[in-house]
Structure formats: structure tokens, C-alpha cells
Amino acid sequence: MSTTLLCIGLTLAAYAGVRALYLRYRHPLLNVVALGAGLVIAALLALHIPYADYVPAQKIMTALLGPATVGLAVPLYRYRSLLLRAAPAILGSVALGAVLAMLSAGGIAKLGGLPQDVVVSILPKGVSIPFAVEIAQIYHGIPALAAAFVVATGTLGSLFGGWLLTLARVRDPMARGLALGTVSHGQGTATALMEGEQQGAMAGLAMILAGICTAGFAPLAVLLLGLG
Numbered sequence: 001m002s003t004t005l006l007c008i009g010l011t012l013a014a015y016a017g018v019r020a021l022y023l024r025y026r027h028p029l030l031n032v033v034a035l036g037a038g039l040v041i042a043a044l045l046a047l048h049i050p051y052a053d054y055v056p057a058q059k060i061m062t063a064l065l066g067p068a069t070v071g072l073a074v075p076l077y078r079y080r081s082l083l084l085r086a087a088p089a090i091l092g093s094v095a096l097g098a099v100l101a102m103l104s105a106g107g108i109a110k111l112g113g114l115p116q117d118v119v120v121s122i123l124p125k126g127v128s129i130p131f132a133v134e135i136a137q138i139y140h141g142i143p144a145l146a147a148a149f150v151v152a153t154g155t156l157g158s159l160f161g162g163w164l165l166t167l168a169r170v171r172d173p174m175a176r177g178l179a180l181g182t183v184s185h186g187q188g189t190a191t192a193l194m195e196g197e198q199q200g201a202m203a204g205l206a207m208i209l210a211g212i213c214t215a216g217f218a219p220l221a222v223l224l225l226g227l228g
Contacts (some may be wrong), residue, residue, distance in 0.1 A: 003049065007057035014039040022194060028163040032194070033187050034155050072189070075201035082174070083205070090178065094206050097182040101126040102221040106155035106157065117141050118225055123221055126148040128185045131211040135218050139227065158191040159185025177202025182210045218222050 013110035180188035181203030193200030
């Protein structure tokens with residue numbers, strides 16, 4: 001129990017420390033997920049704590065993801081009037097983003113000569129792991145590889161998504177949130193929440209819609225890429 005509490009404390013300390021640095025300097029490399037994970041790994045190595053001893057703490061913290069996800073409904077409710085006014089634009093942009101994310105990733109993978117099961121596994125990289133794993137299984141991909149692509153996409157999106165949007169002069173909070181949530185799922189949503197409540201609300205909505213759209217349009221992407 002003491003090791004579990006220590007691991008939880010280390011994780012929370014890493015999160016709080018990196019978050020404080022990001023809010024102060026706003027540098028893209030001060031990413032809560034990537035840098036926070038690195039700090040936790042370094043601490044575990046320094047203290048000679050094996051990963052097996054970290055697993056109970058990980059399970060406790062993972063169990064809190066459900067309530068945290070439901071908590072995203074609070075900012076959505078606050079911006080309900082904005083959502084209703086912009087509903088067609090939100091649905092259209094997220095659907096288009098989800099389709100383009102699949103086609104671009106799958107197309108590049110196919111042009112690179114990767115095996116078909118790998119190409120299928122990379123298609124749902126922009127959505128959360130439960131969506132991606134199911135899609136990969138349905139179309140004969142590799143679920144574990146699909147999950148790895150999801151984690152990599154989320155990490156890269158949370159690292160550089162906000163910076164690229166700023167570089168492209170995208171300043172509207174709604175647009176930034178929708179973009180981060182559509183292509184970087186939960187990690188992008190976490191980044192958007194640190195930018196502001198409206199960005200976080202839009203990212204949370206986009207994350208959910210992108211998962212639905214990706215599942216719905218996956219047959220079309222498989223057909224267009226000749227993977228069926």
C-alpha cells in the first residue's frame with residue numbers, strides 16, 4: 001500500500017509540476033503527458049521501483065478517467081447555446097477531419113509499402129483506444145498496433161497541435177478546441193483544457209464526435225484505399 005501511495009504521489013507531483021511550468025511559459029515541449037510520463041519513469045528508475053509495483057497505482061488512477069470524462073459535460077453545458085448555433089459547422093468540420101485523418105494516414109502508409117494489416121491499424125489513429133481497437137479488429141488490423149498508433153498520435157498532437165494552430169494563426173477558441181479534439185482525442189483535449197474552458201469543451205465534444213464519425217466512415221476509407 002505504501003508503494004502504491006508513493007506512486008500516486010509521484011504521478012500527481014509530476015503532473016502538477018509540468019502543468020505549472022506549461023501555464024507559465026506556454027512552450028509546446030512542456031507537455032503534461034510526455035514530460036510528466038518521462039519524469040515518473042525517471043523517478044521509478046531512481047527509486048528502483050519496478051513497473052509491476054506501479055500497476056496498482058495505475059489502475060486506481062485509470063478508474064478515475066470515467067468520472068473525469070463525464071466531467072467534460074459541465075463546460076459543454078455552459079456553452080450549450082453556442083453549440084446549438086454552430087451545430088452544422090461543428091458536425092461538418094469534425095466529420096471531414098475524421099475522414100481526412102483516416103485517408104491521409106492510410107494513404108501514406110499504403111504508399112510506403114506497409115502490410116495491409118498495418119495500414120488498417122493506422123486508420124483510426126486519431127480516436128481514443130476503445131474505438132481504434134474495435135475498428136482494427138473489424139477490418140483485420142492489429143489491435144495492439146492500433147492502440148500504439150493512437151498513443152503516438154495523441155502525444156504528438158498534444159505536443160505540437162497548439163503550436164501549429166498558432167503558427168497557422170488559428171486563434172478562435174472553438175476552432176482550436178475542435179481541431180485538437182478531432183485529431184488528438186483525449187491528450188489533445190487535455191491540452192485544450194489548459195488553454196481555456198471553451199477550448200476544452202469543444203475538444204471534448206470533438207473527441208466524441210470524431211470517434212463516432214471514424215467508426216461510421218471506416219468502411220468508406222477501407223473501400224477507397226482498396227483494403228477490403
